[in-house]
Amino acid sequence: MSPLLPIAALLLHHPLGVDETLEHLPQPGSLWAAHNWTWEFSIVFPLVVFFVLYVVGAVRRGNIRGLAWRHTAAATGWLSLAFALITPLHRLGDALFSAHMLQHEILVLLAAPLLAAAQCSVTLLYAFPLAWRKTLGGIFSDLQHNGIIALLTAPLAAFLIHAFVLWGWHIPYLYEASVRSDLVHAFQHISFFVSGLIFWAALYGAGRSKMGYGAGVVYVFGTAVHCGALGALLTFSSVIWYPIYESRTHIWSLTPLQDQQLGGLLMWVPSSLVFIAAGIWLFVQWLQHSEHRVVHSSVHDLPAGEEA
Numbered sequence: 001m002s003p004l005l006p007i008a009a010l011l012l013h014h015p016l017g018v019d020e021t022l023e024h025l026p027q028p029g030s031l032w033a034a035h036n037w038t039w040e041f042s043i044v045f046p047l048v049v050f051f052v053l054y055v056v057g058a059v060r061r062g063n064i065r066g067l068a069w070r071h072t073a074a075a076t077g078w079l080s081l082a083f084a085l086i087t088p089l090h091r092l093g094d095a096l097f098s099a100h101m102l103q104h105e106i107l108v109l110l111a112a113p114l115l116a117a118a119q120c121s122v123t124l125l126y127a128f129p130l131a132w133r134k135t136l137g138g139i140f141s142d143l144q145h146n147g148i149i150a151l152l153t154a155p156l157a158a159f160l161i162h163a164f165v166l167w168g169w170h171i172p173y174l175y176e177a178s179v180r181s182d183l184v185h186a187f188q189h190i191s192f193f194v195s196g197l198i199f200w201a202a203l204y205g206a207g208r209s210k211m212g213y214g215a216g217v218v219y220v221f222g223t224a225v226h227c228g229a230l231g232a233l234l235t236f237s238s239v240i241w242y243p244i245y246e247s248r249t250h251i252w253s254l255t256p257l258q259d260q261q262l263g264g265l266l267m268w269v270p271s272s273l274v275f276i277a278a279g280i281w282l283f284v285q286w287l288q289h290s291e292h293r294v295v296h297s298s299v300h301d302l303p304a305g306e307e308a
Contacts, residue, residue, distance in 0.1 A: 025095040036088035057127035070118045077114030095248045101263035112196030158202035159219040165195040176244045213286030224275035231268025
């Protein structure tokens with residue numbers, strides 16, 4: 001339930017179309033001007049509704065201190081999503097490939113993992129009357145236990161979906177289609193965000209505390225490798241992958257190749273650091289879980305009357 005309203009914001013946003021003149025692209029010196037902010041109702045309304053529902057749910061649920069880290073993750077995830085969609089970064093992505101890459105990194109490496117870690121669904125349910133809460137809770141519980149959904153959100157499937165979305169959208173034809181078409185652009189951002197949610201929820205989301213941490217370590221390090229490889233290809237390539245930016249990057253005193261290299265670095269370095277950090281955390285959890293299981297088994301195996 002938690003990502004539904006943010007996904008609506010992604011679905012309804014309208015990036016610059018290809019028919020916009022270069023004069024309408026963000027200019028150096030006026031990037032943070034009011035006209036470069038995106039205050040469209042279709043973006044702001046879902047974000048505001050999500051914020052209000054979450055705050056009301058958190059108050060009704062209580063135990064604010066005990067759930068402080070989840071609320072912090074939800075708030076930070078919401079802020080990062082709003083930053084990617086509302087601030088001038090959104091419009092800057094129409095002029096610079098590197099800015100568009102930064103926007104994608106925020107969606108996949110900040111908003112998605114933070115909202116997955118916050119496990120917002122229960123808190124959001126508390127915002128509704130008790131009767132609605134039971135009905136909605138039952139619906140989402142049934143969805144979580146649905147065989148197809150369970151298969152798609154398993155760690156291996158999440159790994160493959162994330163990889164498919166990442167590499168697929170960087171095929172030049174598909175990527176340039178997202179710059180030319182508002183609808184394709186919106187679908188691109190939705191697929192990045194949703195695949196990110198699926199990936200991170202499969203690793204540490206609700207109900208995943210007992211999943212194979214060892215498998216999680218493999219998948220997250222595997223993701224670090226293929227994301228880094230794509231970033232490196234973009235960084236070291238001498239060929240312009242996306243010619244559509246050739247008439248735009250000069251506004252920001254960058255050549256198309258420099259812009260592409262910067263975008264590759266933004267994909268390569270931050271994503272590698274995040275995935276490696278997540279892999280180390282999962283590895284530590286794996287060791288702790290294994291140690292606890294060994295100790296627990298040893299206690300149960302002791303003869304009656306003996307103590308560990």
